[in-house]
Amino acid sequence: MSIPKNIVLCFMAHPDDAEILCGGVLIRLAELGWQVHIATAANGDCGSETLPRKEIAAIRHEEGMAAAKSIGGTYHSLAQPDLNVVFDQPTIRLAIDLFRAVCPTVVITHPREDYMLDHEQTHLLARKAAFSFPIPNASPMPPPSGATIPHLYYADPIEGRNPYTGEMVMPTVTIDVSGAIEKKAEMLACHASQRDWLRAHHGMDEYIEAMKRHSAERGRLINTPYAESFRQHLGHAFPQTDVLAELLA
Numbered sequence: 001m002s003i004p005k006n007i008v009l010c011f012m013a014h015p016d017d018a019e020i021l022c023g024g025v026l027i028r029l030a031e032l033g034w035q036v037h038i039a040t041a042a043n044g045d046c047g048s049e050t051l052p053r054k055e056i057a058a059i060r061h062e063e064g065m066a067a068a069k070s071i072g073g074t075y076h077s078l079a080q081p082d083l084n085v086v087f088d089q090p091t092i093r094l095a096i097d098l099f100r101a102v103c104p105t106v107v108i109t110h111p112r113e114d115y116m117l118d119h120e121q122t123h124l125l126a127r128k129a130a131f132s133f134p135i136p137n138a139s140p141m142p143p144p145s146g147a148t149i150p151h152l153y154y155a156d157p158i159e160g161r162n163p164y165t166g167e168m169v170m171p172t173v174t175i176d177v178s179g180a181i182e183k184k185a186e187m188l189a190c191h192a193s194q195r196d197w198l199r200a201h202h203g204m205d206e207y208i209e210a211m212k213r214h215s216a217e218r219g220r221l222i223n224t225p226y227a228e229s230f231r232q233h234l235g236h237a238f239p240q241t242d243v244l245a246e247l248l249a
């Protein structure tokens with residue numbers, strides 16, 4: 001199997017996290033001809049106050065597929081129950097096999113510290129899989145030949161704030177998504193079930209406005225209407241070049 005280049009995998013905890021946190025960058029990469037994959041560790045089965053788990057999970061899977069398809073991308077789910085994403089051997093295996101199937105050259109995931117632990121556990125799974133998937137013995141599923149460790153980026157924590165200090169986190173790169181903001185809103189609107197759910201749970205009716213408000217806050221960092229911020233993982237063995245900046249800044 002030869003390795004296609006220019007593949008981005010956005011691996012997040014829940015359906016709609018990718019659209020909120022980095023939909024603009026995914027849209028811009030798709031416009032450059034990149035293959036876009038959106039994956040979630042969880043199935044979204046706690047995202048309703050009225051529907052049973054199986055029913056809301058099925059709805060959210062459809063919404064995830066529709067959002068990815070709207071930019072020519074593909075949706076994947078590890079189908080773990082909401083509030084139960086864990087960094088254990090069976091889930092690591094699922095994550096590695098997902099990475100082997102997709103063979104990403106760029107990965108975007110949650111930061112190490114975020115408002116809920118499903119996000120932090122997904123961060124660990126993504127970081128583990130990014131490092132491990134090219135290693136032949138990491139899983140019985142054969143790795144794509146010539147696969148290498150991808151560029152790894154962390155999107156903002158929710159609202160850009162460190163949950164322990166309340167402070168805004170400092171990004172290493174901020175990308176202008178002003179030209180993609182309405183398309184990003186359309187992607188997010190594919191998650192229709194969550195507008196109702198957030199209204200009930202958070203007492204707010206501004207699913208899309210909250211996304212735009214955070215994108216505008218990040219836009220102020222680079223004097224543009226809307227932007228998305230990231231921190232690049234620069235640990236040993238990971239690519240050091242800032243490919244998002246090179247392509248999109």
Ligand SMILES: [Zn+2]
Nearest residue numbers: 013014017119
């Ligand atoms: Zn989430």
